[in-house]
Amino acid sequence: MEANVKISTLIGEDQIKKRIKELAKEITKKFNGEPVVAICILKGSFMFYADLLREIELDLTCDFLACSSYFGKTKSSGDVKMTLDLAHPIRGKHVLLIEDIVDTGLTMDYLVKILEAREPKSITNISLLFKPEALKKKVELDYIGFKISNEFVVGYGLDYQGYYRNLPYIARVESMN
Ligand code: 5GP
16 A cells, blocks of 8 residues: 555655744743643644644643544545544633644534533644645634645654554655555
8 A cells, every 4th residue: 555655755854843843932932831731633643742742831731532534535524523532621721722734624613613612711723734725614723833735745643544644754645546
C-alpha cells in the first residue's frame, strides 16, 4: 500500500517547531496564568498536541476525544461522529481545543457546539493546518499554524489509511493508486 503513494515535503520539521513556539507563546499570554484543559482531538492531533503543550507555560490538564468523518478515505464523508468522549467534565473551565487540520470545518463546528453545551468558562480552538478553499462550514479559529492549499496531506500525526502518522514533517500526497 505505502509503496504506491508518492509524497513530498510541504512543511519541514524546523518550520513546524518554530511555529509551535510562536503559538505557545501567544496562548500562554492569552490565559495569563489561569488553568486550562487542553483537549486533543484524536488521532491526528497527537503529535501537535504533545509538542505544543511542552511549550505552553500554564497549569494544564489533559483530556482526549476522538472524531471520525473520513472513515479511511481522502474526502470527508460529511457525517461527523464522536467515537471517544472526554473523561472529565469541562463545566466552568477554560478549554483549549487542539486540532490537526480544518478541512471542510464540519468536525470543528460539530465539536464546538457539543462542548459549548457543556458550559465551559471559554473555548479557544487551534488548528495546526487550515485549508480555506475546502471550507463548507464557516468556523472561527482562534489560532492557525499554517494555511495550506486544498490538497491531501500526511505526516506529523496525519495519516493515509493509517500510515505516515510518524513522519516528523508534513508532506503532500502527490499520487495515490
Ligand atoms: P473536516 O471536518 O474539517 O473536513 O476535517 C477534519 C478532519 O479530517 C481532520 O481532523 C483530519 O482527521 C481529516 N483531514 C482533513 N484533511 C486532511 C488531510 O489533508 N489529510 C489527512 N490525513 N486528514 C485530513
